[in-house]
Amino acid sequence: MFVYxxxxxxxxxxxxxxxxxxxxxxVHLLPGDPVLVMLSGANAxxxxxxxxxxxxxxxxxxxxxxxxxxxxxxxxxxxxxIFSKRPVIEEIADQLPSTLELAAAAIAIAVAVxxxxxxxxxxxxxxxxxxxxxxxxxxxxxxxSFWLGLLLIFAFSLELGWLPATGQGGWRRLILPAATIxxxxxxxxxxxxxxxxxxxxxxxxxxxxxxxGLAERAVVLKHALGNALIPVVTIIGVQLGNLLAGTIIVxxxxxxxxxxxxxxxxxxxxxxxxxxxxxxxxxxxYVLVNLLVDVSYSIIDPRIRHRxxxx
Amino acid sequence: MTAAVRLxxxxxxxxxxxxxxxxxxxxxxxxxxxxxxxxxxxxxLKALSPPSASHPFGTDQYGRDILTRVITGARLSLxxxxxxxxxxxxxxxxxGLVSGAAGGWIDLLIMRIVDVMMAFPSVLLALVxxxxxxxxxxxxxxxxxxxLIPTFVRLIxxxxxxxxxxxxxxxxRALGGRPRRVTLQHILPNILAPxxxxxxxxxxWSIIIGASLSFLGLGPRPPIPEWGVDLSNGRNxxxxxxxxxxxxxxxxxxxxxxxxxxxxxxxxxxxxxxxxLTNL
Numbered sequence: 001m002f003v004y005x006x007x008x009x010x011x012x013x014x015x016x017x018x019x020x021x022x023x024x025x026x027v028h029l030l031p032g033d034p035v036l037v038m039l040s041g042a043n044a045x046x047x048x049x050x051x052x053x054x055x056x057x058x059x060x061x062x063x064x065x066x067x068x069x070x071x072x073x074x075x076x077x078x079x080x081x082i083f084s085k086r087p088v089i090e091e092i093a094d095q096l097p098s099t100l101e102l103a104a105a106a107i108a109i110a111v112a113v114x115x116x117x118x119x120x121x122x123x124x125x126x127x128x129x130x131x132x133x134x135x136x137x138x139x140x141x142x143x144x145s146f147w148l149g150l151l152l153i154f155a156f157s158l159e160l161g162w163l164p165a166t167g168q169g170g171w172r173r174l175i176l177p178a179a180t181i182x183x184x185x186x187x188x189x190x191x192x193x194x195x196x197x198x199x200x201x202x203x204x205x206x207x208x209x210x211x212x213g214l215a216e217r218a219v220v221l222k223h224a225l226g227n228a229l230i231p232v233v234t235i236i237g238v239q240l241g242n243l244l245a246g247t248i249i250v251x252x253x254x255x256x257x258x259x260x261x262x263x264x265x266x267x268x269x270x271x272x273x274x275x276x277x278x279x280x281x282x283x284x285x286y287v288l289v290n291l292l293v294d295v296s297y298s299i300i301d302p303r304i305r306h307r308x309x310x311x
Numbered sequence: 312m313t314a315a316v317r318l319x320x321x322x323x324x325x326x327x328x329x330x331x332x333x334x335x336x337x338x339x340x341x342x343x344x345x346x347x348x349x350x351x352x353x354x355x356l357k358a359l360s361p362p363s364a365s366h367p368f369g370t371d372q373y374g375r376d377i378l379t380r381v382i383t384g385a386r387l388s389l390x391x392x393x394x395x396x397x398x399x400x401x402x403x404x405x406x407g408l409v410s411g412a413a414g415g416w417i418d419l420l421i422m423r424i425v426d427v428m429m430a431f432p433s434v435l436l437a438l439v440x441x442x443x444x445x446x447x448x449x450x451x452x453x454x455x456x457x458x459l460i461p462t463f464v465r466l467i468x469x470x471x472x473x474x475x476x477x478x479x480x481x482x483x484r485a486l487g488g489r490p491r492r493v494t495l496q497h498i499l500p501n502i503l504a505p506x507x508x509x510x511x512x513x514x515x516w517s518i519i520i521g522a523s524l525s526f527l528g529l530g531p532r533p534p535i536p537e538w539g540v541d542l543s544n545g546r547n548x549x550x551x552x553x554x555x556x557x558x559x560x561x562x563x564x565x566x567x568x569x570x571x572x573x574x575x576x577x578x579x580x581x582x583x584x585x586x587x588l589t590n591l
């Protein structure tokens with residue numbers, strides 16, 4: 001296990017280095033004078049321009065600038081937001097909990113709905129239930145999240161008045177945004193659970209379980225479910241990145257605080273230190289989560305660990 | 312390939328998807344020839360009119376005809392989707408073929424770059440590209456295209472690695488074929504099936520990501536008709552004019568469903584192994 005963890009960490013390190021280079025490069029790839037571009041949205045005075053120029057020291061060799069960027073980032077110094085004048089790390093710390101809450105709720109909805117739809121479809125292949133759940137899944141995959149979000153607001157807030165449309169605080173304000181992201185995912189999970197279940201149900205050990213007289217419920221829950229879930233765990237891990245992308249849009253639709261909304265506002269305001277900070281933290285978070293998912297399914301399915309160890 | 316076309320034709324879902332796509336593309340190309348009014352023409356007397364015979368999709372808060380805007384907007388939304396896939400395909404083919412065929416340190420270098428790109432979820436990567444290039448429809452297209460390159464590189468490289476071990480490639484090499492010639496004339500044609508499938512399904516992804524960026528205000532500016540822009544415009548009028556968002560919303564969804572129907576069937580016909588990839 002320890003060897004596997006070491007191997008995965010060794011693979012993640014170059015990626016983390018690459019991410020830091022990309023984030024560092026954002027400001028250097030800007031067309032024209034980067035200081036002027038960075039301040040173009042802020043109506044800056046010449047003094048402010050001079051101050052930022054002195055602060056960023058673009059005249060230094062690029063390697064020196066990168067080393068400085070890395071040294072500061074390692075101790076959590078991601079610069080200061082051009083607009084709010086607050087340290088970027090504080091801005092992020094303010095917004096991160098809201099996004100994590102949204103992501104967790106979305107995953108819960110996705111797994112619950114996706115499992116039920118997928119299993120129902122797999123148990124009666126080619127029945128109307130199967131076709132209906134696959135139709136819902138196709139709809140979910142093809143539905144842009146901002147459009148689904150608006151439909152949910154229209155139905156459950158404006159027409160029925162059951163749930164608040166926007167804002168922060170309490171589970172009632174969490175349901176609609178989480179459902180917007182979660183239902184799209186549920187579609188992916190359902191399709192995967194269906195195909196994985198059908199494959200598992202065709203195995204000889206399922207035939208054996210049935211032959212020894214087990215009730216169908218026991219066959220499904222005890223023998224099929226666990227084995228069918230392995231690819232589902234994988235896909236949830238792979239999809240976490242898209243989930244993060246989902247929060248970018250859904251937080252804007254529902255006017256929720258969070259990393260996604262912070263990223264969009266930063267890009268619209270051309271607040272480059274903030275853009276760099278949000279992108280760095282999001283990408284590193286994604287790398288970390290993928291690492292955890294990899295390790296977690298090596299625990300669920302020991303074959304992965306052994307294969308990794310042998311390689 | 313003709314067998315594939317025949318098989319596609321036999322599947323109702325693909326025919327339906329193809330027909331819808333043909334209609335959408337036809338309307339986008341014909342554009343002004345089929346619309347009755349100017350998509351930018353305001354008429355405040357008719358502002359927020361619900362769907363009716365004279366305005367089948369209703370009008371927005373400035374009295375502009377939604378149907379006209381949806382048809383005109385199709386052009387920009389489709390061009391963004393298709394353009395992004397062309398960029399992703401070009402980048403993916405270039406890097407994937409070189410990486411898979413050359414091997415060694417070139418392969419290692421390209422794959423590490425792809426790993427880093429993969430560390431950014433596609434919308435975030437697209438956001439980074441827009442942050443550098445600035446707003447606008449062309450930049451959104453480039454951003455979406457760049458964000459899809461890693462997926463194409465991985466698929467193409469993986470297939471090149473399989474094909475290059477085949478006996479006929481060895482034969483081509485033994486006959487003295489130069490690496491570039493072997494790659495382009497012998498490897499490339501044999502990896503096209505999965506690439507076509509991915510490219511088709513990626514059109515659906517690009518339309519959604521492109522419209523998302525426009526919705527967030529990073530794409531073309533109003534009053535330019537574009538599905539994402541128009542959908543965003545209707546956000547504040549959900550109660551008094553739900554139809555403002557409904558027109559472009561239904562247009563995006565119908566087009567994406569149609570592309571997915573064609574793509575799914577193409578995958579089943581051309582390369583069922585891709586099932587795991589296109590399920591995403």
